[in-house]
Amino acid sequence: MGSAPTVTTKITFLIIGIIVGALIGYGLGYATITPREVTVTSTTTVTYQATASPTPTEKVKLIVIGPWAGAEMEAFQQVLDKFMEEHPNIEVEYRIYRAEDLASVALPQFEAGMAPGDVIFTAWGWWVKEMGEKGHLLDLSGLVNPDEFVSGIFDPVTSGGKIYGLPFTAWAKPGFWYRKSFFQAHGLQEPKTWDEFLQLLDKIKGISGVEAPIVTGDGVGWPISDVTEHFIITFGGIDMQLKLASGELKFNDPQVRAVFENYLVPLLEKGYFSEPIEWTKAIEEWWSGRYALYFMGTWLTGMVEDPNDLGFFPLPGCEGVVMGTDYIFVPKYTEHPEEAKLLAKWLATEGQRVHVGTHAGKFATWLKVSVEDHWAPMQVVYEKLSKMKPVPDLDDTVGGDWQKLFWDQLKLLWVDPGKLDDVLNTLTENFPG
Amino acid sequence: MTSLRMSPTRISFFIPALILILVFVVYPIIATILLSLNINPIPGTEIVEGAPGLENYVKVVSDKRFLNPKGVEQASFPMGAIVHNVIWIAIHLPLTLVVGILFAVFLQYVKGGSIIRSFIFLGMVIPMIVGGLLIQFSFDKDLGVVNLLLKASGLGFLAKTWTIYPDTALFSLILGSVWLWSGFTVTMYSAGLSSLPREVIEAAIVDGADFKTILFKIIIPMLKPVTLTVVAMTILWDLKIFDIVYASTQGGPGGASNVLALLMYEYFARLGDYAMSATVATILTLVVIPVVLLWIRSIMRGGEG
Numbered sequence: 001m002g003s004a005p006t007v008t009t010k011i012t013f014l015i016i017g018i019i020v021g022a023l024i025g026y027g028l029g030y031a032t033i034t035p036r037e038v039t040v041t042s043t044t045t046v047t048y049q050a051t052a053s054p055t056p057t058e059k060v061k062l063i064v065i066g067p068w069a070g071a072e073m074e075a076f077q078q079v080l081d082k083f084m085e086e087h088p089n090i091e092v093e094y095r096i097y098r099a100e101d102l103a104s105v106a107l108p109q110f111e112a113g114m115a116p117g118d119v120i121f122t123a124w125g126w127w128v129k130e131m132g133e134k135g136h137l138l139d140l141s142g143l144v145n146p147d148e149f150v151s152g153i154f155d156p157v158t159s160g161g162k163i164y165g166l167p168f169t170a171w172a173k174p175g176f177w178y179r180k181s182f183f184q185a186h187g188l189q190e191p192k193t194w195d196e197f198l199q200l201l202d203k204i205k206g207i208s209g210v211e212a213p214i215v216t217g218d219g220v221g222w223p224i225s226d227v228t229e230h231f232i233i234t235f236g237g238i239d240m241q242l243k244l245a246s247g248e249l250k251f252n253d254p255q256v257r258a259v260f261e262n263y264l265v266p267l268l269e270k271g272y273f274s275e276p277i278e279w280t281k282a283i284e285e286w287w288s289g290r291y292a293l294y295f296m297g298t299w300l301t302g303m304v305e306d307p308n309d310l311g312f313f314p315l316p317g318c319e320g321v322v323m324g325t326d327y328i329f330v331p332k333y334t335e336h337p338e339e340a341k342l343l344a345k346w347l348a349t350e351g352q353r354v355h356v357g358t359h360a361g362k363f364a365t366w367l368k369v370s371v372e373d374h375w376a377p378m379q380v381v382y383e384k385l386s387k388m389k390p391v392p393d394l395d396d397t398v399g400g401d402w403q404k405l406f407w408d409q410l411k412l413l414w415v416d417p418g419k420l421d422d423v424l425n426t427l428t429e430n431f432p433g
Numbered sequence: 434m435t436s437l438r439m440s441p442t443r444i445s446f447f448i449p450a451l452i453l454i455l456v457f458v459v460y461p462i463i464a465t466i467l468l469s470l471n472i473n474p475i476p477g478t479e480i481v482e483g484a485p486g487l488e489n490y491v492k493v494v495s496d497k498r499f500l501n502p503k504g505v506e507q508a509s510f511p512m513g514a515i516v517h518n519v520i521w522i523a524i525h526l527p528l529t530l531v532v533g534i535l536f537a538v539f540l541q542y543v544k545g546g547s548i549i550r551s552f553i554f555l556g557m558v559i560p561m562i563v564g565g566l567l568i569q570f571s572f573d574k575d576l577g578v579v580n581l582l583l584k585a586s587g588l589g590f591l592a593k594t595w596t597i598y599p600d601t602a603l604f605s606l607i608l609g610s611v612w613l614w615s616g617f618t619v620t621m622y623s624a625g626l627s628s629l630p631r632e633v634i635e636a637a638i639v640d641g642a643d644f645k646t647i648l649f650k651i652i653i654p655m656l657k658p659v660t661l662t663v664v665a666m667t668i669l670w671d672l673k674i675f676d677i678v679y680a681s682t683q684g685g686p687g688g689a690s691n692v693l694a695l696l697m698y699e700y701f702a703r704l705g706d707y708a709m710s711a712t713v714a715t716i717l718t719l720v721v722i723p724v725v726l727l728w729i730r731s732i733m734r735g736g737e738g
Contacts, residue, residue: 100703103702104703107702108702111478111480218597220683275574275593275597276594401699401703401704404699404703408684408685408687411597412686412687412689414597414686415597415598416598416686419687
């Protein structure tokens with residue numbers, strides 16, 4: 001009992017001592033380390049001062065993250081190929097992340113001081129701004145001249161005099177797409193009034209082999225919110241869309257409810273809309289003639305066999321069209337900030353010229369790109385859309401958890417229109433702020 | 434007994450494992466609990482916003498996504514994630530037990546039973562995220578095998594995409610999970626059956642016992658230890674169910690198939706609200722602990738017996 005401790009005992013005590021010491025050290029650190037400061041900023045006007053990013057002298061590899069797969073990815077790859085051709089010292093690898101997946105993955109990585117990519121795309125301007133305000137993104141002010149872009153396009157990503165995202169090409173969600181050949185074969189015409197629209201739906205429903213007049217795209221939920229917003233803009237006006245996005249108007253307000261009750265719900269109850277079908281599968285089924293109409297964005301033009309067979313019409317009386325863009329941002333934690341900024345700047349300018357010339361079905365937001373630079377089928381769409389006023393996407397503007405709720409509640413409304421009041425009340429009660 | 438005494442030498446062998454457990458198990462658990470109480474467990478970060486206390490627990494419990502009293506009262510979906518988890522257990526557990534034991538007994542006496550068992554076990558081999566997509570396809574109106582079977586059996590009027598309707602979304606996921614989980618129960622019961630003393634069953638046959646009597650009076654009682662394990666593992670699996678729901682319905686429509694683990698994920702990944710996410714995780718742990726304790730107790734009793 002009273003013998004001297006053995007070597008093993010000493011080692012044991014030494015290790016225990018290290019652990020205890022580490023714990024005490026941790027505790028002291030906990031008590032003394034100053035928490036990282038979070039900068040809270042407010043929106044101000046940004047002045048442009050051109051800055052140039054140097055071309056690297058050594059070979060650098062950048063990771064670009066975007067939401068495009070399939071045909072959309074092929075179109076975007078052409079843009080990256082052009083960049084690599086012009087900048088042989090920069091290799092670019094493209095990786096796919098949907099906006100909702102990116103939001104899940106990127107935030108924890110940012111918190112850990114890491115970045116999943118060097119240049120990243122997302123359609124969620126609100127998210128870019130939020131990440132910028134948390135200090136995770138590089139300030140891209142000065143890289144481009146905002147006056148050379150579509151007016152107001154920097155607003156969602158600007159905060160405290162800093163621009164956290166650059167706009168890429170834009171899309172629009174203009175109305176119901178149809179196949180010209182299908183309409184010709186069945187003697188159908190674009191409607192000019194709401195009554196004509198209803199008559200059109202009735203006629204389509206009577207066509208043999210047609211499952212439902214309008215196919216409903218599904219996925220995480222955005223296709224359903226797009227068509228809903230189109231009804232809001234048509235029958236409630238652009239003002240209603242803007243007020244709903246800002247929270248000035250509640251979803252259970254009688255005038256909003258009237259739009260749903262008088263126009264959307266009757267169509268759902270009569271079975272004019274199909275059950276929600278995964279949106280790319282819905283394209284195939286609509287194209288095969290199982291459905292006649294499909295409410296979708298302009299990128300649809302690049303996803304069909306023959307874009308010249310495509311026609312579209314907005315709901316009669318609609319004056320606004322939802323437009324949006326994909327924003328480019330650079331995480332603060334990139335290992336190649338200068339090269340990443342160089343790529344971001346190129347994508348927001350010359351890259352747009354390349355992209356709109358592909359089958360991507362997009363418009364340029366950089367005003368130095370001419371109509372003639374666009375892919376021919378998109379020039380026709382552009383012509384038709386120029387008569388409508390651009391409106392921001394409602395759920396992309398609000399963002400956050402409410403966006404997912406909006407999608408989810410609309411899915412519920414689609415399969416159970418009788419729950420209209422529940423849906424509107426839920427959307428109102430959970431609206432942020 | 435002297436040889437079992439813990440000498441410093443022996444203790445030193447535990448230390449590496451102890452360090453790993455402390456760092457990767459104990460600390461995260463403590464950190465999660467602290468976080469749920471709005472106490473910052475990571476110095477130098479600002480992941481906690483509110484004052485220390487039970488505020489997050491109040492917020493979670495009063496969140497309709499966690500518990501929807503109106504839905505429960507009217508017996509209509511959504512009823513809240515915790516109720517959905519309970520419904521999941523209430524349906525999935527008995528079904529999976531029945532399927533497991535019946536298939537195990539049946540396949541024991543069928544030629545080529547081991548091959549069929551392998552096919553059943555496929556459900557367990559498939560990643561659950563893929564399983565979720567398979568469930569979604571299985572219940573699709575046009576492509577789904579479930580609706581094809583319904584049509585073939587003259588019940589075509591029931592054919593619809595089950596996962597998109599609030600009244601059927603949760604049930605379709607539960608039924609799908611029975612298929613995915615049955616591989617486990619069949620394998621467990623098959624292993625249990627092969628270890629039963631054959632002379633007991635043969636004696637029953639000699640005494641004139643029919644199959645029903647042998648099954649209910651001999652096989653099932655003798656498989657009690659296996660059943661306890663299957664019950665505990667199934668309840669734990671049902672409580673932490675996530676990937677199936679995430680891949681197939683995302684908890685919708687209208688939250689009709691939301692579950693606790695998905696709610697935890699939404700707080701974490703969607704909102705970046707780590708404290709609220711930790712609160713749901715802690716509640717989930719509190720719900721799981723009694724099940725684990727009962728299981729351990731039953732195993733120890735079995736061991737003593």
